[in-house]
Amino acid sequence: MNEQLISKIKIPSSGRHLEDVRNFIEKSSRECGLDESQIYDLKVAAGEACANAIEHGSPDDEKNFVEVEFFCGDNGVYVTVKDEGKFKRQAMEYDADGLHHRGRGMAFMLALMDEVSVQGTDNGTVVKLHKKL
Amino acid sequence: MLQRYNGLVNKKFSYKIVFFGKEKQMIINIAGDDFPIIEIEGEIDHYYAPQLESFVLSTIKNSPDKSIIIDLSSVSYLDSAGVGVLFSAVDLIKKSSPGKSIVTICPNKNVEKILKLVGIQTEPVFVLTEEKEKAISLTKGK
Secondary structure, three states, rough: OOOEEEEEEEEEEEEHHHHHHHHHHHHHHHHHHOOHHHHHHHHHHHHHHHHHHHHHHHOOOOHEEEEEEEEEEEEEEEEEEEEEOOHHHHOOOOOOOOOOOOOOOHHHHHHHHHHEEEEEEEEEEEEEEEEEE | OOHHHHHOOOEEEEEEEEOOOOOOOEEEEEEEOOOEEEEEEEEEOOOOOHHHHHHHHHHHOOOOOOOEEEEEEEEEEOOOHHHHHHHHHHHHHHHHOOOOOOEEEEOOHHHHHHHHHHHHHHHEEEEEEEEEHHHHHHHHOO
């Protein structure tokens, strides 16, 4: 992995802290030279990953934490979002029938990023977002 | 904020609600007479969306057989939960006010991209425009 860690943030698992994640992504993105449109895409994708982590990956609610890391490399930027819960496939799937207005988070990540991977471990779930520059 | 609508519409009622986040806030201005205008300021994310949804849906319920304007001109960020609010509004207006529309003002290209990503603009009752004046004439015609 030739990407360099630019910065990281750890937030309590609460929606109130989503604005901290957006500020973090914006600041880190500017350090890596992303343009406004790329920054916006990354803020939305990382926000969706964090919202999933808060809603589904935090068995003890605000006692849990969500960690976000920002990497920059020749191939673009990478953002990892790590929670402390068990990955639930259902929570990440796109609700294609349109009857419910939740669960579009994964669809947004896939549409806005060049690559999205989800890895479940014993200690939590890691979502990795890749945006080419 | 709704002063921008002075002279364009009658404002029989007008009030403002502020939801506080950690450091930022989301402000909802609601005004109207012939039809309601909901103007939102701030960032609509998973934290604020449930509160916004409650106000948008109750406004539609309280304004039977009327189209409504949702003004996103001062919204700098919208995520899937925010789009969900608009889809809920579309569903409700179809049921409660047949033939009426949700006219949405969105000049911000990044926010517009998010809206179009999920195809909400293909809903016949959802009308998307960049200009206030156009939104008002579209709403009056509905």
